[in-house]
Amino acid sequence: MSLNRYERKRDFKVTAEPKGRSARRASGKGGIFVVQEHHARRLHFDLRLECEGVLKSWAVTREPSLNPSERRLAIQTEDHPMEYARFKGEIPKGEYGAGTVKIWDRGTFKSEKEVSEAMDRGLIEVTLRGRKLRGRFVLVRIQGEGEKSSWLFFKRRPKIVGLRIPTVKKAG
Ligand code: MN
Numbered sequence: 260m261s262l263n264r265y266e267r268k269r270d271f272k273v274t275a276e277p278k279g280r281s282a283r284r285a286s287g288k289g290g291i292f293v294v295q296e297h298h299a300r301r302l303h304f305d306l307r308l309e310c311e312g313v314l315k316s317w318a319v320t321r322e323p324s325l326n327p328s329e330r331r332l333a334i335q336t337e338d339h340p341m342e343y344a345r346f347k348g349e350i351p352k353g354e355y356g357a358g359t360v361k362i363w364d365r366g367t368f369k370s371e372k373e374v375s376e377a378m379d380r381g382l383i384e385v386t387l388r389g390r391k392l393r394g395r396f397v398l399v400r401i402q403g404e405g406e407k408s409s410w411l412f413f414k415r416r417p418k419i420v421g422l423r424i425p426t427v428k429k430a431g
Contacts, residue, residue, distance in 0.1 A: 261338070262279055262280075262313065262337075262338060262339075262340055264337035264338070264406065265279070265337045265338060265339055265340065266278070268337065268355040269354065269355055270354065273351055273353075273354055274350050274351060274354050274355075275346075275348055275349070275350075276343065276346055276350065277340055277342035277343055277346060278340070279339070279340020279341065279342045279343065280340065287309075287310075287373070287374065288369060288370045288371065288372065288373060288374065289309075289367065289368050289369040289370055289374075289385075290308070290309025290310070290367065290368065290374075291309045291341075291344055291365070291366070291367055291368070292306070292307060292308050292309065292365070292366060292367065292368045292385075292387060292389065293305075293306075293307050293314070293343075293344040293362065293364070293365045294306050294307075294319075294323060294362075294363040294364040294365070294389070294391075294392065295307070295346070295347070295360050295361065295362060295363060296360070296361040296362075296363040297318075297356065297358060297359075297360050298358045298359040298360075298361075299350075299356050299357065299358040300357075300358070303318045303319060303320055303321075304318075304319040304321070304322055304323060304363055305317070305318055305319070305336070305360075306319050306323070306333060306412065307339055307343065307344060308368060308374065308383075308385070309341065309344075309368075309374075310374040310375055310378065311374075311375055312341065313338040313339065313340060313341065314338065314339040314340070314341060314343055314344060315335075315338060315374070315378060316335070316336045316337065316338060316339050317333035317334060317335050317336060317398070317410060317412065318333065318334045318336050319331045319332070319333045319412055320332045320333070320334070322363075323364075323391075323392060323412060324413070324414065325391075325392070325394075325414055326414065327413060327414045327415060327416045329413065330411045330412070330413040331411065331412045331413060332409060332410075332411065332412075333398065333409075333410040333411065333412040334407060334408070334409060334410075335405065335406055335407065335408045335409075335410060336406060336407075337406055344365065345362075346360060347360050347361055347362050348360060363391070364389040364390055364391040364392050365389060365390070366387060366388045366389030366390065366392070367387075367388050368385045368386060368387050368388065369385065369386045369388075370383065370384065370385045370386075371384065372384070381399065381400030381410075382397070382398075382399050382400070383397070383398040383399075384396075384397050384415070385397075385398075394414060394415070394417075395414070395415040396412065396413065396414050396415060397411075397412070397413055397414075397415050398410050398411070398412050399411050
């Protein structure tokens, strides 16, 4: 994983955003997540999931929803350093992503599959344990690949458990 794209877009003499280091780490099946409310030119919500020592990132175009029928368009953005999960504050005018960043939600997540493999396949299913986002969520790629690819982010419908169809007893 490389933070080259992240670093190229920013002037760390001007912005207070973390420079970060790229750490090589196994992908794993979970870690931390954060959603940052970003009042840039256009308000969006940056969803970031830990994967191989960096934060995989998506700009979600509207506030994430707990309603499974409200699917959110999420555009993949450049990997961010792990330190970014704690970043909030002001990105100065004229800088990339200028505007206010607030932590909208933060917590941990688990995935049944390796996160990097799930990303490559374009289907990530995670259980989020945040303050706002809790339960099973899905990220599914609908167009493109890598940075700027389009995904949908939504809460999974709960499984119906214990539903049994009664067996009809034969008469006689
Ligand atoms: Mn952003």
